[in-house]
Amino acid sequence: MKNFRKILYMKLAKFNKKYNNMPVPSIIGCGTRIKGDILGGEVIHIDGRLEGNICCEELVIGIKGMVVGQVKAKTLSLYGTLQGTAEAENLFIAGSARLMGDALHNSIAIEPGAYIEGRCVRLQRKTPPVEKNDKEPVVKKAPTVEKAHTPANNPTLFKSASNGNK
Helix, strand or coil: CHHHHHHHHHHHHHHHHHCCCCCCCEEECCCCEEECCEECCCEEEECCEEECCEEEEEEEECCCCEEECCEEEEEEEECCEEECCEEEEEEEECCCCEEECCEEEEEEEECCCCEEECCEEECCCCCCCCCCCCCCCCCCCCCCCCCCCCCCCCHHHHHHHHHCCC
């Protein structure tokens, strides 16, 4: 499996030379322990242990990965363990994941078997500011609907119909 990952990341790096717009992930490998904060970065993949806060675009906490601290990411995929708060626009919690803390999100997907001890709270979407107009609001009137002609609401029709039957 290690050789496969190395080959995969090497191919990604070569592919990245041709197409500069694809980010290469920053990887914290299994057995690596870091104490401190990580700020910035496009894609971060953690298979080791991090004690600190993370702020990035996309974060993947692998099956063997563990983060103790606060996470802020646009996209968070949790397969391992997170002890702390997570704030992400898109949050995915796999069946193998353990989340001990609160999760703030815009969209969330939780697989069966995931362990969550905390709250999952939807972030309030920011509404665009209301523009003030000095003009009066234009109110359109609904079009009038004519009633159907029935003997109940048209007495002349009723009389002419009853006179012909006499």
